[in-house]
Amino acid sequence: MKNKKLIIFTTIFFLIVNSIGSWEGKLGIFAFPLFIVLFICYVLLFILFVRQLFLLAKEKLADKQRLITSITLALVLTLTFFKPRGLINFDDLRGKNLLVADYEGAGSCNSTLKFKENNKFTNRDVCFGIDEITGTYYRKGDTLFFQNIAPMKMKSKYSEFAIIKTYQSPKGIYVGQLILYKNRKDTTGLRFDITLNKLTSN
Template identity: 50%
Template sequence: MKNKGLIISTIIFFLLVNTTYYWESKLGLVAFPAFLFLVIVFFVLLILLLRQIILAIKEKFSERQRLLIIAILTTVLALAFFKPAGLIDFEKFEGKDILVARREGAANCMTTFKLKENSKFTEKSVCFGMTEIKGDYKLKKDTIFFENVELARGEDEFYKFAVIRPSKFNKDNNHFDLVRYKDLNDTTGHELWITKNDLYKPTDKKPNR
């Protein structure tokens, strides 16, 4: 079959784009070069698509195999352009978000923390790459405790607990922060800005145990 390699490459590209949810966060700093590689492959396939269209015009669209290749390339590239994160939102299968908090750092780096309704949590950090931390949480009174934490590559510890309190920066009683602590001796904590909260009402107190 002519252009067999092109078809196989197109299918592999389609599978990579639609499974990024599972492999992107495991690459760490390599995630950004991997993204650039996919962008390059996209444009290479686009050029090859244009070539196939030109050849099809010269053949007056008489070659069925070429028309099939054009259809496959067009479909895959269109889906990659309009659905760059893939056709399926796999995160939905991990449970409903009941709390979402974010914080933007230097160089547009972004940390997104989520509590799920199934007592799971995730933290994704995007900064010249992507890392993901997962684990379980337990809610005891007004404190969220983290357990069974799966650290990302290059990480050696995670926060032990967190509380919700009114925002330091927006004192209108409508904005709140998720403040995470390394241990009970941590007096500073690390703040994330809550964008969704269906968990519980905020507090200014640290836990007493």
């Protein structure tokens, strides 16, 4: 009975780890507490795995259910160690990246903008939590215009457009800047460093 409960717990843990990439952007400030809980669960599963191995050795592999439980634990622990964000890359499922730009704010806060080949974009903010803004865009020359912003509460707050400034940085890390403007009256903008740009070649 205990082994069945352990297998169920292990399966739930595995499913959460492998699906979190599709909904972590909706967690906000609850993202980091969840990651801590998952880490604790991983350590707990590892301890239980070691215990199962000890009991298996003591029983000389006689308990088949314990053997199945141990194999399940070993598989989940190994896959999670090498693929902590899951086996599925949900970002790749959204489409091929044409332009990627990063912004690093105070306190190591980070924002990443990705423009896809299907005219969709994602803006992932990591700062005391994880927030994700999605939408569509269209391009006119070196300007990208944002549309269909989600969630709705960000529609009036998000930038209206962004301008691509291409150059090659001395160390070759960045290939330009993406400057986001709230509206046409905005003269300052928010500058993102471009790490990938295939838009200008299209």
